Amino acid sequence: MTTTSPVGPTRPVRLWEDGFALDPYGYYAALRAQGPVGWAELAPGVPAYVVTERRAALELLRDTGTFSHDPRPWESTVAEDSPVLGMMRWRPNSLFSDGAAHVRYRASLIDAFERIEPHDLRARVHRAVHVLVSRIGPRGQADLVGEFARPLMALVFNSLFGLPDSQSERLDRALGKMMEGGSQATEGEAEFGGYVLELIAAKAESRGDDLPSWLLDHPAGLSPEEVTWQVFLTLGAGHEPTANLVSNALSRILGTSVYYSTLTSGARPVMDAVVEVLHHETPLANYGIHYARSPVTFHGAWIRPAIPVVVSYGALAHFAEQEVVSGRHPKDASHLSWSAGPHACPVKQHTLLIATEAIERLTLWLPDLEPVVPRPELTWRPGPFHRSLTSLPVRFSPRSPDQPGDPS
Template structure:
């Protein structure tokens, strides 16, 4: 059935919301306070937590009555074209995102332990090689769409390699994820099928021969994931990196190239790439509204009654920017943000995510030091949707560079496919990417 329990619900979809979500949040805050009724798709309603303190209460499970299991909520929704995309994002899966208690701790430990095996300096080297190979594709042209040509390609190529697959497999992964994220109907189904095939082939290859890579570490972890749990963990890691990281990179770049505090020539800006990333995480988090939660009992929460099996979403974008009346320079929280969540479900790989985004952006700006938008930032187009804050395009121009000109260039680095073994698994990678596993000693 279609849920209809919330009068006066605001819409988190359509061009008006995509154009200015902060105006929608401000109106909801004025009418409803810290928790507001919203519609995330036609006929699909939710409670949106837009107050900072209320968001922390949910994320840290204050009161102990919040659950991540979406099964009861999902059972109430019909599978229609309107709800299909929502169920894909919020439907129950046996992984760390949709589990509680000991089950969640088990899944999360696998992810946290295995990501700790990646040495930061080697991850930086890998991202440098991937970034330079992408920049080399458009550096001679003097113009690019940094969403399609750069930001959306970085996470897929990097994680394809971290999963233990050759770089040549990344193009198929990029196409599958792009079809899944951007299209419905036949194209979306084709993308979903291709992604499922990629995950299946990845698991099959690692069952045949382990390597020093994330997939093998997941498989060999003492938690002993079942095959379906392994597949869902790989799906979660991919979903949590592909679109969010692409959005973080493009949102940060768009701020840097349109704000002289970050650069006027990219070499003398007052603020750093890290500053720009932190501001993007606060003001335009890649996942604007997510963190799905459900109550285990009827709850009167910050002025709103919430019933079991009702969807609660945390608006990181609204909570991060809630007016305080305190000047930024005097705020004791330092402009705190919830871009990676909080509490036991906080992203377990936030440090690698920041490292990947920073490295990619710094490689871009070091090679192309006079980047500028071809349209004003307030005229950039944003992808519609209730969950993300994602640029549709990021058109820039710059002074072209040539492969034969003096100085460092993106062509000076070897492509990832030559610096990383092309075989699906390789013992040589143990010295490159990992230390001994904590569970092997």
């Protein structure tokens, strides 16, 4: 399908095609060729402006007067079965709100997460790694995406939200369908919504020492419905990008033997690999979605209301990496994986702790991980929003976490 473009070629760059997962950088180059703001499709017939230049992205993310996070004017133009609606539909939470409502929702989330002590979060990660290594260790082979990174996040976040381990697979499956934006996206959104509704109903009936209970009792006075949508946001935003961060970092570490040996020897911290991914292979590739409040010219593009304006964190990272190689960009330049402005990620320290502890603990249990597939041959999940491996197969010396000499 073709749509009229206000910024360049008639045919939009189709971020929903299978080719995007195979080679996103070719698609980013096509967008960048149109200027700082390109014309794309997030799904068939769903056009969007995509920002691929850092200065324009920062201006967009900080300009709350010109741009809004409220998608409802756009939402009314989209078919109810659109595969991207689950990721973009309006809900009364901090992501889709502006002004006082955004401040209220965001403050409640920050306050709730600040109650999680680092040592407690570290212990939850260690426990989750132990559970997973108990499953895969004796086999001597595993898929570090499907059998480690994704179930690890489900275990950790279920623990934080007061749910048992037995619910982890259900959470992982629903979020995976919704994030990919394919034919199962609507089903995944419904499954995830049901999951969260059941959780909040249980916590409204009987509180626990967990995030939903803290939100329900927060001085901001959030209603059960508002808490439901804060949890919907934080579970989704916490699980998927963090799982991708872990698996993308592991693929980089294991893809270079020298890199891996410096990490396992302690000569190089795991944080280096995590930060490298945030700089150059960010797990949430295209999001930070805004909508113009009225027609406006923005960095050479005529932006119309009710059409999403997407920040391509993946494109920003890719072109920044090119500039580092060419010497035109300082190596310590900050990345935008956490976004910027009033909607910047409020819990990045928690995310970094989960990712680094997970990788450190895994490599402590299984110090001789060896990739089965060369990194250039790894495959990536479809979808316009994320950069997410399909699998990361490895082999290693079989090990049981209960054998003598276990890490403490």
